[in-house]
Amino acid sequence: MELKDKTAVITGGSGGIGLATARQFLQEGIRGVLLVDISEEALAEAQATLADERVFTFKADVSQAEEVAAYTAFAExxxxxxxxxxxxxxxxxxxxxxxxxxxxxxxxVMAVNVKGVFLGMRAAFPLMERQGGGAILITSSVAGLQGTAKTIAYTTSKHATIGAMRVAALEGAPHGIRVNSMHPSPVDNRMMRSLEEGFAPGAGMEVKKNFEQMIPLGAMAPTRRWPSSPPSCFLTAVNSLLVRLM
Incomplete structure (x- = not known):
């Protein structure tokens, strides 16, 4: 299997997308997965849900440099x-x-969504250079490709990650480090519920009807897996737009 000897670190690892990604990686036979999250309770629940000896957890705030360095060192x-x-x-x-x-x-929002990406790449680059390469995938959003009123922080942060990805892809290329981002349309998870409620307090489900049908978490697995697979070994600085066709 393509992931048999691979290792992965997933930040936001106990959330919907992170957990679904870990599950898919395990099914593909990955060597090991480290889930990183700020909630120790959520990490324990995620580890119990996956129930696999290849899964490890690390509590960290991705906006804090020393904690990012710590989870990177743990994986190394x-x-x-x-x-x-x-x-x-x-x-x-x-x-x-x-x-x-x-x-x-x-x-x-900027500290987690933008600084967290910067710190994660900064900590991982030296290790990936020493090992001869690696793949970095950033979760952005369709919000990084367009604008939505009343979401100034979130939309700004997701646009920023595209710029960060492009710079990192250029710097990583000589070392075999590929950096890409994915931009899902509304996904069926906690964050989407929160935004729906914010747009229409007490009527979140009505707002949901105005969005395109949401992407099931499992449907994104091929895109999350793609950056670590052989067919993509020459591709970097790619934005993957994920939408559900009606």
Whole structure:
């Protein structure tokens, strides 16, 4: 199997996309997976759900440099390498106009969604250079390709990750490090529920009807797996747009 001897680190590992990704990797025969998340309770639940000895967990805040360095060091000590780094941790912030948007919430969203990506790549690059290459995948969003009113922090952060990906792809190419991003349309998970409720308090399900039919979490597995597979070994700086055809 293509993932048989591979290792992966997944930030936001206990959430919907992270957990579904880990499950798919395990089914594909991956050597080991490290789930990184800020909630120790959520990590314990994720590990119990997956119930696989190849799964390890690490509690970390991706916006804190020392904690990012710590989870990277943990993976290196465990496997001596990281083949795939899935930078998936993210928060949605608040639904509000620019004039009403709290500065502290904006800063928090940028810290997790943008700084977390930067710190993750900065920590992983030296290891991936030493091991002769690797793959980094960033979870962005269709919000990174367009604008939606009342989502200034989230939309700005997702546009920023595209720029970060392109810079990293250029710097990583000489070392065999490929960096790509994926941009799912509305996914059936907690974050989407929160945004729906923000747009229409008490009537989130009505808002849901105005979105395209959501992507089931499992349907994104081929795209998450793709950056670590042989067919993509010459591709980098790619934005994968994921939509569900009606």
């Amino acid at each position: 000590e465990k496997w001596q390498r990281i083949d795939l780094l899935f930078l998936n941790a993210g928060i949605e912030g608040r639904v509000a106009t620019i004039a009403e948007y709290p500065e502290e919430v904006f800063d928090q």
